[in-house]
Amino acid sequence: MNRLIASALLAAPLFAMAATGDNLLTNGSFESNALRSGTWTTLSRLDGWTVGRHGVEVRNNVSGSAMDGRNFIELDTTGNSSISQSFATLAGATYELSFFFANRADQRGAASNGLGWSVGSLTGEVGRNTSTQWANYTTQFIGTGKPMTVSFAALGRSDSYGTSLDGVSVRMLSAVPEPQSLALMLAGLAAVGVMARRRRRQD
Ligand SMILES: [Ca+2]
Numbered sequence: 242m243n244r245l246i247a248s249a250l251l252a253a254p255l256f257a258m259a260a261t262g263d264n265l266l267t268n269g270s271f272e273s274n275a276l277r278s279g280t281w282t283t284l285s286r287l288d289g290w291t292v293g294r295h296g297v298e299v300r301n302n303v304s305g306s307a308m309d310g311r312n313f314i315e316l317d318t319t320g321n322s323s324i325s326q327s328f329a330t331l332a333g334a335t336y337e338l339s340f341f342f343a344n345r346a347d348q349r350g351a352a353s354n355g356l357g358w359s360v361g362s363l364t365g366e367v368g369r370n371t372s373t374q375w376a377n378y379t380t381q382f383i384g385t386g387k388p389m390t391v392s393f394a395a396l397g398r399s400d401s402y403g404t405s406l407d408g409v410s411v412r413m414l415s416a417v418p419e420p421q422s423l424a425l426m427l428a429g430l431a432a433v434g435v436m437a438r439r440r441r442r443q444d
């Protein structure tokens with residue numbers, strides 16, 4: 242019985258899932274630039290992001306519509322480009338990267354499309370097809386305790402037509418136990434130990 246109580250006390254702080262946290266990324270939905278509907282622009286700087294050699298194409302209701310808000314981006318601008326952003330992490334905490342991707346209606350086909358992503362040491366590819374529907378991709382990773390970087394890069398033929406990206410977020414799903422939780426847990430274990438000793442004395 243005491244072992245059960247002790248196990249429960251130990252497990253509680255470790256499995257307490259925090260409510261899905263705030264987006265740790267700045268400008269993850271690419272809404273920082275005001276664009277009129279039906280217009281687009283290629284920028285060499287983008288709020289929150291480090292932008293690759295060929296810039297970033299921001300669009301508002303051109304060759305598709307945003308998944309979230311008004312703006313979305315594409316990384317095959319005048320050629321295949323990239324963006325990246327770093328964020329602070331807690332060692333051992335679980336995080337989730339989530340983003341949405343879709344191909345243009347006026348695309349040049351699967352060989353021209355595709356988006357590579359990476360976060361920490363994880364990498365992958367999406368969108369190497371002709372689907373024009375927004376699709377969601379999520380992956381989980383563990384914080385290193387140091388700043389980590391999320392990045393995206395256009396794949397496929399570098400021909401100024403590529404895969405669109407919107408709604409990028411990194412959220413902490415569960416933290417490591419907080420000092421207060423650990424203190425409570427240790428106090429609980431001490432109480433269980435005292436009760437066990439008393440019971441043994443009574444027996
Ligand atoms: Ca957006």
Ligand SMILES: [Ca+2]
Nearest residue numbers: 353398400402
């Ligand atoms: Ca392309």
